[in-house]
Amino acid sequence: MSSPTYASHVEARxxxxxxxxxxxxxxxxxRRNIAKFAKSPWVLxxxxxxxxxxxxxxxxxxGGAIGGGDLEAYRQALVPGVMVMTVLQASIGIGVSLCTDTSTGIFDRFRSMPIARSAPLIGAVLSDVIRYLVCLGTLVAVALAMGYRIETNPVAALAAVGLLIGFALSFSWLSVYIALLVKDPTSVQGLxxxxxxxxxxxxxxxxxxxxxxDWLKAWSDVNPVSLMAxxxxxxxxxxxxxxxxxGCLAWMVGVVAVFFPLAMRAYRKNAG
Structure with a gap:
């Protein structure tokens, strides 16, 4: 009896x-993507x-000029905002990484395997949690050395970290969608x-x-970064x-509701 062909394996999925x-x-x-971070930590x-x-x-x-001379108060207000900015900027990395992987043909191999169609994209997004934790951990350590102090309690601090990661994971789907459209790592990062x-x-x-x-203040008031800060x-x-x-949760749900289906459609279109 002849052995099954490659095509039969694909059809048997x-x-x-x-x-x-x-x-x-x-x-x-x-886990595959996390292993890549361990081998090349310079990407962070x-x-x-x-x-x-x-x-x-x-x-x-x-700080002295913007904070009106009260450097301590300005530092306390600035650090949580920079934490938001940090995870938002880190979410760009998934787009660049995904675009690079696409150019190597690895996603063609994923499509031929008996796995969920969405698994390569979801796996890539989930692996970025490591990127967010490393960025936040380093930033908080530097902020504490500069004199910043958490004034609440450990439960609230952990809730803040969890919310920041959820915020970044939500917006990473925008990064994924752009990566699947543009297909060039340098252009993805620039855009x-x-x-x-x-x-x-x-x-x-x-x-x-x-x-x-007034017009800029109106945008700032509903800006997801302002709300998260x-x-x-x-x-x-x-x-x-x-x-x-x-307001943050509304933005997060809205971004996922719009860009997750768009990213999946772009992924299937590329497969065709």
Whole structure:
């Protein structure tokens, strides 16, 4: 009896894969990507060093002027905002990495395997949790050395970290979608970096919106980065959480609802 051909293996793939199998496949592929970080930790250098440089620069160079001379109060308000900016910028990395993997043909191999169609994309997104944790851990260590203090409790601090990771994972689907459309790592990084600028600098991370023109203040008030920064300040420094948190959750759900289906459609189209 002749052995099964490669084509027969592909055709024998199950037509329906259960949610439990999808999770298992996604986690297996996430472990593959995490192993890549371990072998090449230098890929985290930009997302680790950039927010640290911004933090040092804004605290020691501009903090006195922007904070009205109260450097300690400005530092306390700045650090939670820079944490938001850090994970948002880190979410760009998934697009660049995914685009690079696509050019090597690895996703063609994934498509021929009996795994869930969405598993390669979900696995790539889940593996980025390591990137977020490394970035946040380094940033918090530097901020504490600079004099920043968490004024709430460990439960609130852990909730802040979890919410930041959820925020980054949500927006990473935008990065994935752009990567599948553009298909060039350099262009993906450039486009996403341009998109991040109005979100981070037209927010309340560095300055109070009351100092902005009315039209810019209106955007800042609904900007997801501003809402998340206010939520982080409430969780880490004490203050209101419920109001900005609802706005954050609405943005996160909306971004996933729009860009996850778009990314999956782009992935299937590329497969064709």
């Amino acid at each position: 199950p037509l329906r894969i259960s949610p439990a199998q999808t999770v298992r496949h996604s986690l297996a592929l996430a 250098a930009d997302v680790v060093l950039t927010p640290i440089l911004l933090l040092v620069m804004f605290v020691y160079l501009f 996403l970096s341009i998109g991040v600028l109005p979100l981070t600098f037209a927010s309340n991370v560095f300055v109070q919106p009351t100092t902005m023109p 206010e939520t982080m300040r409430g969780l880490l420094n004490g203050g209101e959480v419920a109001g900005p948190l609802l």
